[in-house]
Amino acid sequence: MDNLNTQLINEYVQALGQDVFIQTVELYEQQAQAYLHQLGEVAKIADHVQWQLQCHAMKSAAGNMGLQQLHAMLSSLEHSQETALQLTQRVEQLTQLNQQSLQQLKQWLAQG
Template sequence: MTLAQHHHIDLTLINGYLEALDIVVIQQMLDLYIQQSELNLTAINRAVVETDQKAWQEQCHKMKGSAASAGLSQVHQKLILLEKSTEDSQTKTQHLKALSLLNQQGIAAFGQWIEEQ
């Protein structure tokens, strides 16, 4: 695993999961996170399209918790910043693209970690 991949995931957290859980369960956790994050990103996008600040904050908050639980530290950090953002829709659209990319990178790093176990 490269240093860049380490940057995306909370190794202390997921190594702790490995001490308590079977790798199959951890893979299921990641699969569940992937499904949930797709729903979250769709809901965040809807909030941008509808210019709904309350929904934006709620959906960012919800995804922030999921990302933290899954050990996706970069996604979590980005959502801490985005949750309170009151920028315009165009700017939020750019943030959402960056968030989506970070999410993909975090998922890939977690998947790589699982393969190495």
């Protein structure tokens, strides 16, 4: 569960209740798909300004969900000046890490 900040997640679950937090996870999943789509589009043309904006938005959302490894990766990529090809590869990496993190989060919630 190293992808997760379980202390933060546990605090949210205690404050909101598990059902509400699961709804929040579902909302994040939808929003993350939109962020990843936008990152893919701006990566194709290496639009570094929009890349930064989209990374920042997704970084905030991931951090709020307790997805600490994804948050850290987005933080490190936020000011990237890489080429379109490199940015496109980063989107693939982000997509995989997002999926892994969400899977771990759901497993953690199922155990609780």
